[in-house]
Amino acid sequence: MIPIDYLITIILFASIYAIFSLGLNLEWGYTGLLNFGHVAFLAIGAYATVLLSLKGVPLVLSVVSGIILAGLFGFLLGIPTLRLRADYLAIVTxxxxxxxxxxxxxxxWLTRGPFGLHGFPRPLSLYIPYKDYNLFLLILVLATLFLIYIIxxxxxxxxxGRVLxxxxEDEDVASALGKNVFSYKIxxxxxxxxxxxxxxxxxxxxxxYINPRLFVPMETFxxxxxxxxxxxxxxxxxxxxxIILQIFFSGTRFMESSVPLSSHQMGALRIMVIGLLLIILMMYKPEGLLGQEVSRQLMAAALMWKNA
Amino acid sequence: MIAGLIGPNGAGKTTLFNLISGFYKPNSGKIYFKGKRIDRLPTFKIAREGMVRTFQITRALSKMTVLENMMLGPKYQSGENIMNLWLKPKKVKKQEESIKEKALDVLEFFDLLDLRDEYAGALSGGQKKLLELARALMTDPEMLLLDEPFAGVNPTLAMKLLKHIETLREQGMTFLIIEHDIHKITKISDKIFVMNEGNLIVEGSPEEIKRDKRVLDAYLGG
Structure with missing residues (x-):
């Protein structure tokens, strides 16, 4: 049996990563923006929230500042790169x-460098017993995820969204139809x-506890x-x-005891397996599991049209 | 009115289109549309002035449905402003409904109605050409720049397209059409411009163009 605490942990991580990735999906999935530095905005949100709240700024305000600051940096990076072709944004980000x-x-002096930051306030932590806190956080994160999903x-x-x-699909067509492409990309x-x-x-x-190691480029990927x-x-x-990625990570962590590999080797193997799975996915289901798919059926219909 | 723009390969016809529609900026010279200078405007602003182009190689927005392609067209949609989605949802919805209605009408006019829920990428080459013209019409243009609208379209469909264009002319729309096929373009144009090696060499009525020796020379490399 998986202990309930562990289950909460998995869902929490999956939900946080879901929120993180929904941001990327808006950029890449809907707008076609190649953002290879998505983790930077995760870091800005985390550090801004923590640093401000440690300075005594109310927590809600700290979080809002983190969100605004992340958005602001997106804006600043977009200004010079989004008028150019896609690859420039990728390189710059x-x-x-x-x-x-x-x-x-x-x-x-600001971030305590590799030592990281801890002992910062968490929402309502004074009112919620420590042992129940993860459950509370889970509810909070799930509610936020749901809200973001709806929005x-x-x-x-x-x-x-249609303009995005x-x-x-083709930004020249969008501008030929009178859409301010640059503004929408921003x-x-x-x-x-x-x-x-x-x-x-x-x-x-x-x-x-946050430290710079949490925000390596791998997180973006x-x-x-x-x-x-x-x-x-x-x-x-x-x-x-x-959810799938989180289950994969947790599952392979369980296996660690039964595999004659060090945790370091296991970590590397895990990434290799992910790479392999992605290659297989791209070969057999390039539109992804649920994909906005130009389905095989549709393609077949199109072929019939052409031959008719 | 329909103006034809012809010339041999490499004459600069598409380059001229790119200049007029703002995709390229001219090194010298001025471009006016309805008395307003447009050569310094970005593409999207020129389109908003009422001059919309299509592309030589069709550019359907493949992973959007035919209907979505069409509904993208209209200018100044309130729902394209992110704030209006939350502040004026009723207005957005109402406008969306009337745009959809119009899109369906235009699709019917172009015989594409049955394909409205297909992805545009699944259409045939000729259907994509029709869709591109139909989508451009959704912007309520005053002038359309069509880059080889008949290229790669089968003869039956081309005839239909021709008829559509003539109907639209009768409704008062202005066209500038690039076309390779001299016979086709002389049949529908009121006036024809002939380009060669980046220059305008002749302009005149279709009859004059047909008789002009310089045109023949340009095409045959005389």
């Missing part, structure tokens, strides 16, 4: 995420980054795996992807 991580690592659903299914999708990047910032705050609340696995441009798929 991955560079930014590493610069930020090194900044957090080295500016010890995103309204947005991507609106005329606004048209930019993903909006998408800002909102995606802000969502990631919120996930960062939750991550900090959950693990109660976990979000990519989650989005691609579930199916780009499908928010349900993203949530499913987050």
């Amino acid at each position: 991955i560079g930014f995420s590493e610069i930020l991580r090194l900044f957090l690592l080295n500016e010890e 995103l659903s309204v947005m991507v299914n609106s005329p606004w 999708k048209s930019i993903r 909006q998408s990047l800002v909102i995606g980054s802000a969502i990631s910032g919120l996930a960062g705050a939750f991550l900090a609340f959950y693990i109660q 976990y979000a990519w795996i989650i989005v691609v696995l579930g199916g780009s441009a499908n928010n349900k798929g993203t949530i499913l992807g987050a």
Whole structure:
């Protein structure tokens, strides 16, 4: 039997990563933006929330500041890159995420560098017994995930979302139809980054200790795996992807005792297996598990049309 | 009115389109539309002025349905502003309904109604051409720039497209059409411009163009 505490942990992690990845799905899945530095916004959200609350800023305000700051950095990175082609954003964002991580690592006066930060306040922690706290946090995170899911659903299914999708498909067509492509890309990047910032705050609340090692580029690619696995441009798929990835991680951790490998080797093997699974997925189901799919049926229908 | 733009390969027809529609910025010269200078405007603003282009190689938005493609067209949709989604949801919804109604009408006009829920990527080449024209019409343009609308379209469909364009002209729309096929373009155009090696070499009525020796030379490389 899996102990209930452990189950809570798994769902908590999966939900936080789901929120984190929903931000990326808006950017990549719906708008086609290649953000390879998504983890930077997770870090900004986490560090801003923690640093401000340690300075005595009310917690809600700290979280909101973290969200706004993450969005602001999305805006600043978007300004020079989003007028250019997709690859520039990818290069700049991955560079930014590493610069930020090194900044957090080295500016010890601000972040205590590699020692990280702990002992910061958590929402309502004075009123909730410590042993029940994870359960409370789980409810809070799930409610937030649900809310974000609903908000995103309204947005991507609106005329606004339609413009994003048209930019993903062919931005020249969008501008030829009078859409201000640059403005929409910025909006998408800002909102995606802000969502990631919120996930960062939750991550900090959950693990109660943040340090720069949490925000390595691999985290960005976990979000990519989650989005691609579930199916780009499908928010349900993203949530499913987050759950699957978390179960995979936990499951392989269970196996550690029965496999003659060190935990370090196991970690490397885990990533290799993920890579292999992604390759297989891309070969047999490139649209992801739930995919916004141009389904085989549809393709078959199209072929029949052409031959008719 | 329908103006035809012809010329041999490499004459600069599509480049001219890219200049007019704002995809390229001219090094020199000025471009006016309805008395307003547009050569410094970004593409999307030129489109909002009422001049919309299509592309030589069709650009259907593949992973969007035919209906979504169409509904993207109209300018100034309130639901395209993110704040309005939350502040004026009723207005957005109402507008969305009227846009949908219009989209269905236009799709019917182009015989694409049955395909409305298909992904645009699943249409045939000719259907994509029709969809692109139909989508451009959704913007309520005053002038359409069509880049080889008949290329790769089977003769039956081409005839239909031709008829659609003539109907729209009667409704007062202005066209500038790039076309390789001199016979087709002389049949529908009111006026024809002939380009070669980046320059305008002749302009005139279809009859004049047919008789002009310079046109023949340009095409045959004389």
